[in-house]
Amino acid sequence: GAGVSQSPSNKVTEKGKDVELRCDPISGHTALYWYRQSLGQGLEFLIYFQGNSAPDKSGLPSDRFSAERTGGSVSTLTIQRTQQEDSAVYLCASSLGRQNYEQYFGPGTRLTVT
């Protein structure tokens, strides 16, 4: 079946605007992760969803960032009042369950805040 898909693939936005990034995980995967990779950095954990449990939001860098996962499938990462330091590649991954399962990554969304 299809892998993890993300949209848009590229997004350029002006500072102060809100953006929404979408992730479609692999069907049947109960766990979903959001990461971001800034230039020259490793992948930074943002948020984790597991089934119907409350998400682990401990990686969100500020209250401008939020995410939701509807129906245990599609997830949307929202960044409000974007700042230039938000520019990064945002990666979504899904897996069969909790940690210690392989994560399957989407191609990412490259966000550029001008």
Add this chain to the structure above:
Amino acid sequence: DQQVKQNSPSLSVQEGRISILNCDYTNSMFDYFLWYKKYPAEGPTFLISISSIKDKNEDGRFTVFLNKSAKHLSLHIVPSQPGDSAVYFCAASANTGNQFYFGTGTSLTVIP
């Protein structure tokens, strides 16, 4: 605070030789380690993993070694092939948490 470190940003190896990619970590609670491979404009793809109860895991040309006392793991690729040229990330997690911590990656170039 980088809990997983890959101190070599790049590595070049001749085709057919061994590639050794290194990774160090600081958190003694980490008990599961993974290597991912990433091509440009694609998401990382899982390569191989190892649990802390083992010190070696092998899958074809890829072997991961774990030295818990040194908090160090390495990925060996033998023999290296040009198609192995990519960025390699190591990642670690603790069973008590939900997060995976990734290193900054090592860009491997295999020269034909």
